[in-house]
Amino acid sequence: xxxxxxxxIAGHFYxxxxxxxxxxxxxPQRISRIEGGVGGRxxxxxxxxxxxxxxxxxxxxxxxxxxxxxxxxxxxxLEAFCPGTTKAVCVLKLLVFFRSNxxxxxxxxxxxxxxxxxxxxxxxxxxxxxxxxxxxxSLLLLASGTATNxxxxxxxxIMGLYRWISDLPGQVELPFNIILPAFAVQPxxxxxxxxxxxxxxxxxxxxxxxxxxxxVCSCLYICGVFRLVQQDIRRIFADLHGDSVDVFTExxxxxxxxxxxEVVERxxxxxxxxxxxxxxxxxIVLMHFLSAAFVLCSTILDIMxxxxxxxxxxxxxxxxxxxxxxxxxxxxxxHVGESSAAVADVLYDIEWYKCDARTRKVILMILxxxxxxxxxxxxxxxxxxxxxxxxxxxAGSYITLLKTFL
Numbered sequence: 001x002x003x004x005x006x007x008x009i010a011g012h013f014y015x016x017x018x019x020x021x022x023x024x025x026x027x028p029q030r031i032s033r034i035e036g037g038v039g040g041r042x043x044x045x046x047x048x049x050x051x052x053x054x055x056x057x058x059x060x061x062x063x064x065x066x067x068x069x070x071x072x073x074x075x076x077x078l079e080a081f082c083p084g085t086t087k088a089v090c091v092l093k094l095l096v097f098f099r100s101n102x103x104x105x106x107x108x109x110x111x112x113x114x115x116x117x118x119x120x121x122x123x124x125x126x127x128x129x130x131x132x133x134x135x136x137x138s139l140l141l142l143a144s145g146t147a148t149n150x151x152x153x154x155x156x157x158i159m160g161l162y163r164w165i166s167d168l169p170g171q172v173e174l175p176f177n178i179i180l181p182a183f184a185v186q187p188x189x190x191x192x193x194x195x196x197x198x199x200x201x202x203x204x205x206x207x208x209x210x211x212x213x214x215x216v217c218s219c220l221y222i223c224g225v226f227r228l229v230q231q232d233i234r235r236i237f238a239d240l241h242g243d244s245v246d247v248f249t250e251x252x253x254x255x256x257x258x259x260x261x262e263v264v265e266r267x268x269x270x271x272x273x274x275x276x277x278x279x280x281x282x283x284i285v286l287m288h289f290l291s292a293a294f295v296l297c298s299t300i301l302d303i304m305x306x307x308x309x310x311x312x313x314x315x316x317x318x319x320x321x322x323x324x325x326x327x328x329x330x331x332x333x334x335h336v337g338e339s340s341a342a343v344a345d346v347l348y349d350i351e352w353y354k355c356d357a358r359t360r361k362v363i364l365m366i367l368x369x370x371x372x373x374x375x376x377x378x379x380x381x382x383x384x385x386x387x388x389x390x391x392x393x394x395a396g397s398y399i400t401l402l403k404t405f406l
Contacts, residue, residue, distance in 0.1 A: 007115070007116055007118075007119055007124050007127075008124040008125070008127070008128050009115050009116070009124055009127040009128055009131055010116075012128055012131035012132060012135060013112065013115070013131065014108070014213075014214065014217050015131075015135045016135045016138035016139050016142060016209070016213055016217075017138055017209070017210050017213035017214040017217055020138075020142060020206045020207075020209040020210035020213060021097075021206075021210035021214070022045075022048075023048065023206045024048055024049060024052040024094070024203055024206045024207050024210065025044070025045040025046065025047065025048030025049030025050075025051075025052060026045075026049055026052075026094060026097040026098055026101070026207070026210065027045075027210070028097070028101055028102075028104035028105035028107075028108050029041045029042070029045065029101065029105055041101065049094070049098055051199075051203075052094065052203040052206070052207065053091070053094050053095075053098075055196055055199050055200040055203055056087050056090050056091055056094065056200055056203050056204050056207065057087075057091050058196070058200060059083070059084070059087045059176065059178065059197065059200035059201070059204065060084055060087035060088040060090075060091050062084075062176075062178035062179045062180060063080045063081070063083055063084030063087065063176055063177060063178045064080070064081065064084040064085070064088060065179045066080040066084070066177045066178050066179045067080035067081040067084060067177070069179065070177075074301075074305065075302065075305045076177060078298050078299075078301055078302040078305070079177050079302060079311070080176070080177035080178070081298055082295060082298050082299050082302060082315070082318060083152070083176055083201070083204075083318075084176075085291055085294065085295055085298070086204060086208070086295065086322075087200070087204050089208075089287055089288060089291055090203075090204045090207040090208050090211075092283065092284065092287055093207055093208065093211040093284055094207055096280075096283055096284055097210075097211065100280060103280060104280065107218075107273070107276060107277060107280065110269075110273055111218065111221055111222075111225075111273065114221075114225045114266075114269065114270065114273070115127060115221060115224065115225065117228075117266075118228050120231075122231065123227075123228050123231055126224060126227055126228075126231075127221075127224045127228075130220040130221065130223060130224045131217070131220070131221070131224075133220060134213075134216050134217040134219075134220040134221070135217070137213070137216055137324075137328055137331070138209065138212075138213030138216065138217065138328075140324055141208070141209050141212055141213060141321070141324045141325060141328060142205065142206075142209040142213070144317065144320045144321040144324050145204075145205035145208065145209055145321045146202075146205055147317045147320075147321075148205075148314070148317040148318045148320075148321045149198075149201035149202055149204070149205050151313060151314040151317050151318075152175045152176060152201055152314055153175045153197075153198045153201065155175070155311065155314055156173035156174060156175060159173060160173060172185050172190070174193070174194065174197055175194065175197045175198060175201065176197055176200075176201070178197065180193065208325060211284060212325050212328050212329065213328070215281060215284075215285075215328065215329060215332055216328040216329070216331060216332040218277055218332070219331075219332030219333060219335055219336050219376065220332060220335055222270065222273065222274060222277075222336050222339070223335040223336060223338075223339040225266075225270050226270060226336075226339035226340055226342065226343060227339060227342075228266075229263060229266055229267055229270070229343055230342060230343055230346045232259075232262075232263055232266075233260075233263060233343070233346050233347060233350060234346060234350065236256060236259045236260065236263070236350075237256070237350045237351050240252055240255070240256070245354070246354065247354055248354045248355055248356070248359075250356075253355055253356045253358070253359045256355060256359050257358070257359050257362055260359075260362050260363065260366065261362075263366065264362070264365070264366060267343070267366065267369065267370075270374075271340075271369075271374055274336065274340075274374045274376070275374075277376065278376050278377065278378070281376065281378070282378045282379070285329060285376070285378045285381065285383060286378045286379060286380070286381065288325070288326075288329065289329070289378075289380075289381040289383075289387075289391070292322070292325075292326050292391050292395075293391050293394045293395045293398060294398075295322050296319065296322055296323070296326075296391070296392070296395040297395045297398040297399055299315050299318050299319045299322060300319065300395070300399055301399060302315045303315045303316065303319070304399075326388060326391065327388060329383040330383050330384055330385050330387055330388035331385070332376070332383065333375060333376045333382060333383025333384050333387075334383070334384045334385045336374060336375060336376055337373045337374070337375045337382075337384065338373075340370065340373045340374040340375075341370065341371070341373035343366070343370035344367050344370035344371045347363055347366055347367045347370065348367065350363075
C-alpha cells in the first residue's frame with residue numbers, strides 16, 4: 001500500500017526561497033496542461049517579474065553610470081558601484097530564472113520526488129535537519145539584505161530630519177547615488193522616485209535571497225539524498241544478519257545484488273541531477289564569483305574612506321549581506337562534494353569481503369563512481385570553503401594594493 005501522506009520534509013521544502021521567489025515572480029511554476037491547450041504561469045507572476053526586473057535594471061544602469069561619471073571622487077564612486085554591481089548581477093539572475101522557468105520547475109519536481117521517496121523516520125529526520133539549516137541560512141541572507149536596504153533608504157530621511165531640526169538648508173538626497181532624468185527629482189515626482197528606488201532595493205534583496213537561497217537549499221537537499229543512499233547501503237547488509245557467517249550464501253548474494261541495483265539507479269539519478277543543476281547555475285555562479293572580490297573590496301574600502309558614521313553603518317550591513325551570499329554558495333557546494341565522496345567511505349566499511357566475486361564487482365562499480373566526488377563546478381571556480389578563503393585573500397590583496405595609491 002502506497003503511503004499518501006506528505007513526508008516530514010514537505011513543510012520545509014524551499015520555504016524561504018519560495019517566499020522570496022514569489023514576491024518577484026520567478027519561483028519555478030509547475031506548468032499545468034489543460035484540455036485543449038497548455039497552461040502557463042499566472043498573470044500576476046508575470047506582472048511581478050516585469051516590475052521587479054524594470055526597477056532593478058533601472059537601479060543597476062543608473063548607479064553604475066553614476067560611479068563612472070564620478071571616478072574623480074573615489075568615495076562617491078564606490079558608494080554607487082557597490083549596490084550597482086549587486087543589482088547588475090541580480091538582473092542576470094532574474095533573466096536566467098525567467099528564461100528557463102520550465103526547466104527550473106522540472107528540476108524542483110525531480111528533487112521533490114527523490115526527497116519524497118524515502119519515508120523512513122530516520123531518513124526524514126535527517127532531511128528535516130538539513131532543510132532547517134538551509135532555510136535558516138536563507139533567512140539570514142534575507143534579513144541581512146533587508147537591513148542593508150533599510151539602511152540605504154533611511155539614511156537620507158535621517159539626514160533630512162537632522163537638517164530640518166538644525167535649521168540647515170535642505171538638499172535633494174536619494175537612497176542611492178544614481179543618474180536619473182531631471183524631471184524625476186522635481187518636487188512633484190520626487191516621492192514617487194524615492195518609492196521606486198526603495199522598491200528597486202527591495203526587489204534586489206528578494207531576487208538574490210531567492211536565487212542564492214535556492215542554490216544552498218538545493219545543495220543541502222542533494223546532500224540529503226546522498227546520505228539516504230548511504231543509509232540504504234548500510235541497511236542492505238545490516239538486514240542480512242551476516243555477523244554469524246563468514247561468507248554470504250548464494251541467496252544472500254542475490255539479495256544484495258538486487259538491492260544494490262536499486263541503489264545504483266538512485267545514485268545515477270542524483271549524479272544526473274547534480275549535472276543538470278550545475279548546467280543551469282553555471283552563468284549565475286561564475287558571475288557571482290567574478291564580482292565577489294570586487295564587491296567585498298569596494299565595500300571595505302568604502303567603510304575605511306567614509307567619514308560619515310551613518311554611511312559606515314550602512315556598508316557594515318552591506319558587507320555582512322555580501323559575505324553571507326558568498327558563504328552560502330561555498331557552504332552548499334562544499335556539502336555536495338563531501339556527501340558525494342562519503343558514499344565511497346560507506347561502501348568500503350561494509351562487509352564486502354563476505355560477498356562473492358559477482359557481487360564485489362557491483363560494489364566496486366559503485367565505489368569507483370563515488371570516488372569521483374560530484375561537485376557544483378563552473379569554469380574557473382568550484383564553490384567550496386577553500387574557494388571562500390581564496391576570494392577573501394584576493395579581496396585583502398586588492399585592498400592593500402589600492403591603499404598604496406590613496
